[in-house]
Amino acid sequence: MKTIDKLAWIEIHDGRILSTRSKGRSKYYIPGGKREENENDFAALSREIKEELDVDLVEETVNYFGTFQAQADSHPEGVEVKMTCYTGSFQGTIQPANEIEEVVWLGYADREKVSPVDQIIFDWLKEEKLLS
Template identity: 40%
Template sequence: MDLDVVAWLHTVDGRLLAVRSRGRDLLYLPGGKREPGEDDWSALSREVREELAVQLDEGSFREVGVIRAPAHDQPAFTHVRMACFTAAYQGDILPAGEVDEYRYVAPADRDLLAPAARAALDMATAQGLLS
């Protein structure tokens, strides 16, 4: 079974933005599941607004790639299919909704990340987004 989600890859000074949701032990990327009828842009902009209180810029919205990895805190054999995007934003990043904290992680911090976020970090590194 695959969970189909979207994620925001936002980097600053060679580090990737990650969030910790309430009750979770590992960090995830901002984003989440689509609601019925939502396209990638609608789902990601809504999720990021709910989680970090910022508005993504649709004109700069770009797909980076799609990863598939084991889902953390889900039943055995569940995987995440995560479409990853970059976009500029307006506002000040603040934890909101189900997000308790955010932080910027370097490739050396990959053990702090859930499996799909680790795979996205590796993809971002390979594509030069963290340099």
């Protein structure tokens, strides 16, 4: 089994989670991405968030949130994605940048619009009463 190692930023406001849709895609994804060689989690996550949303994560506020794993979207069966998630404050105004076409705030009712690993995260957030 192959595992894709990714990082994600969990930003929740008023019971809704920040999600993005890349150009040419129909599903929404929690913002983040893969680390480059020799990057630690914060360096990779902050780089990805800057590239996707044009905001800067505030390092001293970034905290581990959880790790979730599921079948990788748009990959052959047996390829899984492991998503290590963090929360944290940011500076700037969130806006779509580079490959991101749309930025949205999703509730639990939008669960079917996201990737399998994001669905697991949505379920956990709903259980914890963080997502409405």
